[in-house]
Structures are given as structure tokens and as C-alpha cells.
Amino acid sequence: MFKKLVVPAALLAFSAQVQADEGQWQPYQLPQLKAELKKVGITIPAEKLADLSKHPMSAIVSTGGCSASFVSPEGLIVTNHHCAYDAIQRNSSAKKNYITDGFLAKTRAEELPAGASTRVYITDKVENVTKEVTAGLNDKMSGRERRDLIQSRIKKIIADCEQDKAYRCSVPSFHRGLEYYRIRQMMIRDVRLVYAPADMIGNYGGDIDNFEWPRHTGDFSFLRAYVGKDGRPADPSPENVPYKSKDFLVVSAEGLKNGDPILLAGYPGRTSRYKLPSEIRFARDTDYPLRAAEMLADIATIEAATKGNADDEVRYASVVKGINNRLKKTQGLIDGFARKDIAAIKDAQDAEFRNWLIGSSKNSAESKALLAKLDAVIAEDMALSQEELAYAVATNSDLFSSARSLYRLALEKEKPNAQREGGYQERDLAFIKGRLTRLEQSFLTKVDRARLTAGLTRYAKLAVHPAGLDALLPTAEAAAALYDKTQLTDTAKRLAWMEKDKAAFLQSDDAFIQLAVKLHDVGMSLENRRKEVDGNLDFIIPQYMQAVINWKKSQGKPVYPDANSTLRVTFGNVGSYSPRDGVTKGPFTTVEGIVEKHTGKDPFIAPAPLLQAIKEKRYGVFKDNVLGTVPVDFLSSADTTGGNSGSAVMNKRGELVGLNFDSTYESITKDWYFDPAITKAIHVDIRYMLWIMKEVDHADNVLKEMTIKYPK
CATH class of the missing domain: 1.10.287 (Helix Hairpins)
Incomplete structure (x- = not known):
């Protein structure tokens, strides 16, 4: 009844009458936004921004969950402090606490490993592969059949792309399955911690100030990417050398003022605006x-x-x-x-859209059937998600998660590599090993026991339970006893299970291995039902999204895909905002605000050298002429979300002027609905970063390595 419709990229063009602040744009779309870029004040040619091989986009990288950028030709990377927090924590102990004290490597030899799972991804190629993924999909297929076919095609496209082992490839969907792009990224797997300020700077205000304004947080850290002597990615080794980054961002200490344009590039995680x-x-x-x-x-x-x-x-x-x-x-x-x-806002928009679709359609009955099917599949998706959450609550244990992954790996290894489930192919083994190894720094038996037993207690009170799970779960008391009958707490023994087959798992007397085997069928039932639902979504949602795009285009409104952890560009202006009636908050905070907030009690404990530098007004070239002091953080109208942490904030010429790290509390709902009246992103000002490095932490070697433009 329904025909699968594939929209070429060219159809995603739109009227230039868009709101400058809204939109997480794919780089290839930027030439369509020339007028808006010019209106905001960006002087970099749109065609240059669309080219991933050219500056500045070639300097923008991902760390697999956060954004970052190269700031020297020697692989030096700047990102947020909270994005490097894992690396800081994994190298810390109570006696040598880099979280509290900060860390600075004065030489390359002193740089510390960021962790077995830390990666740097450099996007160098993006190709539209929609036809290869979606050809022949039809309504005669079950959701599971459709999903399996899509995933099979994606795995082949990825395998073809990864013939060169220097690259990691992916095929994410855009517009909820309307388009698919193959994204090729160089994956650097030797990453080291170079410099991180003390938590009292990098996380000043802690969770109290999180998502709040005004902020006074120096949320920045530096990492370095290392490769083999041949310049290609290599496993961590003392023989590796710094990656020679083709491009890097020049740092501008000239600063910004209210109303100035900014350009922001990074890897936003997920939004749900459609x-x-x-x-x-x-x-x-x-x-x-x-x-x-x-x-x-x-x-x-x-x-x-x-x-x-x-x-x-x-x-x-x-x-x-x-x-x-x-x-x-x-x-x-x-x-x-x-x-x-x-x-309610969406109700009105949805009603308008449905009326438009039915009224403009050549076959109104087919359009009504499409909408009815859409609503039914969405309802199935929501119902299943409750069962999935319940399963997660009942099995809230790192040790169980490890056992479950290991057993699933043994089962998948019985299949040819191309037929294995994504996440368990040969390309994924290093990531599995990294996760299993990482527990060395973030696992304690007593804590994991407490989390599992408490989760089981909470699970019993949930209204929705997955079918068949209750009879298989241990009681909280029995779950606590499992930890006395397992060897998975030992890293070497945990990793050894990666090489064992299904029979070894079935014969094991390890309590957590036994539990993983026992619960496997229920977990697979949930997974297979998810594939059925997702397969139906893969078919119906793209038809819905095509109609939405056509409707929005008819109104001259922006047509950009939801964020999906791929490289995006947004732009806007520095500016104040009014969170509620009668309250206006300015766009900049200053170091004097740090002193005002300082109480001597966590999380408002400013380091003594920082307070002394402020008291003595040692501001130098980092003093803002308008503010009369050093700015700390600033606001802009850029469209951001989770994953944009660490994104480069650039001035109109593409020079680094700050790092994105948060949003105002009132802005959080922008993941679902962009409201320009209250949406503001929070950035750390590069001048504060440079001032901290010079006056407080004396990170002269890092400063010397960067190319910095100072005020004239």
C-alpha cells in the first residue's frame, strides 16, 4: 500500500527565509545558507565551510561522545574538562589526585594515557548511500526482515569502506531514516592527557551551577593524538609520535563583544524536533x-x-x-x-500538517492510512521502551553487563563475521576489550553489589515488566551472594572469556556467567521485538519525514535533520537573554564573579593562586576593554545539544574564541522544540583559558605550542 520514497540531497534545499539561530546543519548544506551567514556576519566562504578537507572543518574532531579541535600541527587537541574527565579520573588516586590538583605535562614524555577506549575521530569523507541501503524495501516485509536487510546492507557498505584499517566508518540515518550517509573517519587510538586545570577551575560550581547562568567555569582540557612513525593510527606505544594535523585552529585572544557573530562546529548527539x-x-x-x-x-x-x-x-x-x-x-x-x-504547540503544528497532507494529496485515503500506521507504530515503540527500561533497572550491574556481552560475543563468533550483530564483529573486538579493561579504574565489588541489589528492589515496584523475566531474576539477597561466586572481578580472567566458545559458557560455574546465560533468551526476545518495531519505523517514518519536509519547505522554514552524532555546523550571535519576566542576564561573566561565588565550601572553592591573580588584577592582554577585566564565560544563540561539549566556538574569520560546554536551564527543551526567545548556549571564553594557563597554572609549554593572535 505504501511506496518507499527516497529523497535526494538536492531536495533538501529550502527557502533562505530561515531563522539564523536555529539549525544543526550538515556541512554540505551551508552553501544554501550564504545569505544567512552573511547576515549574521560570518566572513568565511560557505563553500569552504562545506569542504571537510579545508580549514576550519578539517580541524574539527570527535572524541566519541564529545567534540574537540586541533590547535597545533603536533596533534594537540582542546576539548572540555568534563570531556577529558575519564582520562583525568583514570590516572588519579587519593594520593595523586589530578581531579583535585589538576595535571600538566611539561614534556611529551610526561603525557599520560587517556584510556583504553579513548579515540579521536577525524571525518574526511561523507557520501550519500541512501539508494544502496533502501532499494527494494516494501510493505510486504515484516519489520524484522526489513531491519535485518537494512543492517546487512549497512554492514557491507561499512566493510567496503574499512578496507583501509586506518579508518572507522559508519552509516547513520538522517531525517529518521529518509537518508543514509557513509561517513569515513580516521580513528586515532593512542590519545594522551596533556593538561587539565584543577576541578576547582574546570568544574567550578559543580552540579549546582550545571545548566545555570551566570557561570564561572573553566571547562577546558588538552589531549594529544599519537600515531605510528609512518603517520598512521597505531595501538598505544612509547614508539608512537604526535599526529601531524593537516590543519589546526588559530587562537584569537582579541575576544568578542555583545552582538558579535560566532560559528560553532562539532558533533551534537541527539535531538527530537520532528x-x-x-x-x-x-x-x-x-x-x-x-x-x-x-x-x-x-x-x-x-x-x-x-x-x-x-x-x-x-x-x-x-x-x-x-x-x-x-x-x-x-x-x-x-x-x-x-x-x-x-x-500543545506540537498538537497545533501536527494538526496543521495533517490537514495539509490530506488536503494536498492526490489520494487522501492513502495519506490517512499512512498517518494511522504511523501512530500505531509509534505506540508500539513507546510501549516496548518501557520494558527495555525495566530490564535495565533489574540488571544494573557492570559485572552482569560484562558477562552478558561476553556470552553474546561467544554466540556471535559462531557466525561468519559479516553476519554477526553490529557491535560483535571483528572491528568491534578492541572496543569490547577496552570496556572490559576499563573496569579496572571504575569498579568495586561492594558498589556493584549495592547497585544490583538496589536495582532489583526498584524493579519489583515498576508497573511494566518484560515477559518471562521475573521468574528468572535472583532475589536481592541471592544477587548479593553472586559476587562471592565469580572470577569476573579479575581483569585477566574477564578478558580471557573473550576467547571462549558457547560450550564453555554453558558449562561454567561462574555465578555471573550463569546469570547471563539464564537471562539471555529474555534479552534476545526484547532485542528481536525492538528489531521488528524499528523495521516498521524504518519504513513508515521516512514517508512521514518526506511529507514534513515538503510541508516546511512550502512555508520557507528550515529543513535540517535531527542531530545524530555527526559533524554539524551552527551559527548565531553573542547576546543576553531573559529567562522570565523582568529578568535580563548579560552575555558575559568575569573573574570577579568567581570571587563573589567563592565560599570555601565545595563546589565553590576557587584555588588560592587564582584568587591572588584576581586580587592583584594581573590581567595583561586578556583584559577586555569594555568589561575592564577578564571574561570567563559567554552566551550565544547557537543551536547546540549534548555531544556539542567541546565544540569549537569561532569568530567570523574561523579563529578559536571559546569552547561550547553547556546550555541555560531554560534551553534544555530545545532538544524537542527550538524557542529562540530563551535558547542560549554557554561557552568558556578563550581569554579566560589563556589567562588561567599563563597566570595560574603556568602551562607555558602548551601556550607556546599554539598559534595565538593577541590584541593589537
Whole structure:
């Protein structure tokens, strides 16, 4: 009944009458935005911004969850402090606490390994492969058949791309499955920590100030990419040399002023701006409240289990920080939905769209059937997600997760590599090993035991349970005893299971291996149902998105895909904002605000050398002539989300003037609905970074390595 429609990239052009601030644009779209770029004040030619082989885009990289950029020809990378937090934590102990004290390598030999799973990804090629992925899909297929065919084609496209082992390739979908692009990235796997300020600078204000304004946080750190002597990616080795970055960003200490244009490039994670009203209500009323409660409970469990032991607290510092960040964002979404009825706004838009679609269609009955099918599949998706969340709550254990992955790997290894599930192919083994090894720095038996037993208790109170799971789960008391009957806490023994076959798992007397085998069928049932639902979504959503794109184009509105962790560009202006009636907040904060916030109690403890430098007004060339002091953070109207952390904030000429690290609390709902009146991104000012490096941490070697343009 339904015909699969594929839209070529050219169709995604749109009227130039777009709002400058809104849009996370694919680089190839930028030439279509010449007028808007000029209006904002960007002077870099749009064609240059669209070319991934040219400056500045060739200097923008991903760290696999955060954004970053090269700032020297010797592989020096700048990103956020919280993006390097894992690397800082993994090299820390109670006696040598780089979280508290900061870290600076004065020589290359002193640089520390960032971790077994840390990578740097340099995007160098993007190709539209929609036809190769979607050809022949039809409504006669089951969702599972459709999903399996799509994934099979994607794996082949990736395998062809990865003939050169220097590259990691992916085929993400855009516009919820309307288009697919093959993205080739050089993957550097020897990454080292170069410099990170103390937590009292890099995380000043902590979770209290997270997503708030005004901010006074120096959220920056430096890493370095290393490769083999032949210039190609290599496993970590003392013989490796710094990567010779083809391009790097020049740093401008000239600064910005209110109203100045900015350009921001990075790898935003996920947005949901094309979701239906029903999906918003589900997130608002059911999903987000459940997830927020779970995160709160998990944090409380970890804190109780580590309380009073400095080493234990350091070991779980990165875990807790990550959960806290997700929690505050989730709570911000809940509060944002309460403050502004986005579902009602979407209701009106959805009704207008449906009327337009039916009214403009040559076959109104087919359009109505499309919408009915869409609503039905979305309902199935939401219902299944509740069961998936429940399964995660019941199995909240790093040790169980390891056992489950290992057993699944043994099963997948029985298949030819091309037929294995994504995540378990030969290309994924290093990542699996990295995750299993990483537990050395972020696992304690007593904490994992507490998390699992507490999760089981919470699971029992949930309204939705996956079919067949309850009868297989241990009681909380029995779960606690599992830890006395496992050897998976030992890294070498844990890694050894990567080489074992299915029979070894079935015969094992290891308690967690046995639990993984026992729960496997229920987990696979959820996974197979997810494939069926996703396969149906893969077919119906692209038809919906094509109609939405045509509708928006008819109104001259922006047509950009939701963020999906791929390279994007956004732009806007420095500016103040008004979060509520009668309140206006300026676009800059200054070092004097650090002194005002300083209480001597965590998280408002400013380092003594920093306070002394402010007291003595040792501002030098980093003093802003208008502000009369050193700026710390600033606001802009750029369209950002999670994953944009560490994104380069550039001036109109493409010079680095700051790093993106957060949004205002009122802006969090922009993941679902972009409201230009309240949406503001928060950036650390490059002048504060340089001032800290010079006056507080004396990171002269790092300063000398960068190319810095100082005010005349």
C-alpha cells in the first residue's frame, strides 16, 4: 500500500527565509545558507565551510561522545574538562589526585594515557548511500526482515569502506531514516592527557551551577593524538609520535563583544524536533520521570557505598558525574515541559500538517492510512521502551553487563563475521576489550553489589515488566551472594572469556556467567521485538519525514535533520537573554564573579593562586576593554545539544574564541522544540583559558605550542 520514497540531497534545499539561530546543519548544506551567514556576519566562504578537507572543518574532531579541535600541527587537541574527565579520573588516586590538583605535562614524555577506549575521530569523507541501503524495501516485509536487510546492507557498505584499517566508518540515518550517509573517519587510538586545570577551575560550581547562568567555569582540557612513525593510527606505544594535523585552529585572544557573530562546529548527539505530540507526552509524563527517579536512586546508592573512602570516591567520580549530568538534563526537560506546553504547540503544528497532507494529496485515503500506521507504530515503540527500561533497572550491574556481552560475543563468533550483530564483529573486538579493561579504574565489588541489589528492589515496584523475566531474576539477597561466586572481578580472567566458545559458557560455574546465560533468551526476545518495531519505523517514518519536509519547505522554514552524532555546523550571535519576566542576564561573566561565588565550601572553592591573580588584577592582554577585566564565560544563540561539549566556538574569520560546554536551564527543551526567545548556549571564553594557563597554572609549554593572535 505504501511506496518507499527516497529523497535526494538536492531536495533538501529550502527557502533562505530561515531563522539564523536555529539549525544543526550538515556541512554540505551551508552553501544554501550564504545569505544567512552573511547576515549574521560570518566572513568565511560557505563553500569552504562545506569542504571537510579545508580549514576550519578539517580541524574539527570527535572524541566519541564529545567534540574537540586541533590547535597545533603536533596533534594537540582542546576539548572540555568534563570531556577529558575519564582520562583525568583514570590516572588519579587519593594520593595523586589530578581531579583535585589538576595535571600538566611539561614534556611529551610526561603525557599520560587517556584510556583504553579513548579515540579521536577525524571525518574526511561523507557520501550519500541512501539508494544502496533502501532499494527494494516494501510493505510486504515484516519489520524484522526489513531491519535485518537494512543492517546487512549497512554492514557491507561499512566493510567496503574499512578496507583501509586506518579508518572507522559508519552509516547513520538522517531525517529518521529518509537518508543514509557513509561517513569515513580516521580513528586515532593512542590519545594522551596533556593538561587539565584543577576541578576547582574546570568544574567550578559543580552540579549546582550545571545548566545555570551566570557561570564561572573553566571547562577546558588538552589531549594529544599519537600515531605510528609512518603517520598512521597505531595501538598505544612509547614508539608512537604526535599526529601531524593537516590543519589546526588559530587562537584569537582579541575576544568578542555583545552582538558579535560566532560559528560553532562539532558533533551534537541527539535531538527530537520532528517527534510527534504523543512522543512528547510519553517522554514528559512517563519516560523522563521514571528515568530521573532511577538516576537519583542510583547516585544515592553509589554515594552511600563509597562514602568515607577517598579512593572509592575517586574511582566512581566519573560515573557519578556522568549520571548527574544526565539527571540534571532530564530534570530540565521535565521542568521545561511544565513551563511551556510543547505538546500543545506540537498538537497545533501536527494538526496543521495533517490537514495539509490530506488536503494536498492526490489520494487522501492513502495519506490517512499512512498517518494511522504511523501512530500505531509509534505506540508500539513507546510501549516496548518501557520494558527495555525495566530490564535495565533489574540488571544494573557492570559485572552482569560484562558477562552478558561476553556470552553474546561467544554466540556471535559462531557466525561468519559479516553476519554477526553490529557491535560483535571483528572491528568491534578492541572496543569490547577496552570496556572490559576499563573496569579496572571504575569498579568495586561492594558498589556493584549495592547497585544490583538496589536495582532489583526498584524493579519489583515498576508497573511494566518484560515477559518471562521475573521468574528468572535472583532475589536481592541471592544477587548479593553472586559476587562471592565469580572470577569476573579479575581483569585477566574477564578478558580471557573473550576467547571462549558457547560450550564453555554453558558449562561454567561462574555465578555471573550463569546469570547471563539464564537471562539471555529474555534479552534476545526484547532485542528481536525492538528489531521488528524499528523495521516498521524504518519504513513508515521516512514517508512521514518526506511529507514534513515538503510541508516546511512550502512555508520557507528550515529543513535540517535531527542531530545524530555527526559533524554539524551552527551559527548565531553573542547576546543576553531573559529567562522570565523582568529578568535580563548579560552575555558575559568575569573573574570577579568567581570571587563573589567563592565560599570555601565545595563546589565553590576557587584555588588560592587564582584568587591572588584576581586580587592583584594581573590581567595583561586578556583584559577586555569594555568589561575592564577578564571574561570567563559567554552566551550565544547557537543551536547546540549534548555531544556539542567541546565544540569549537569561532569568530567570523574561523579563529578559536571559546569552547561550547553547556546550555541555560531554560534551553534544555530545545532538544524537542527550538524557542529562540530563551535558547542560549554557554561557552568558556578563550581569554579566560589563556589567562588561567599563563597566570595560574603556568602551562607555558602548551601556550607556546599554539598559534595565538593577541590584541593589537
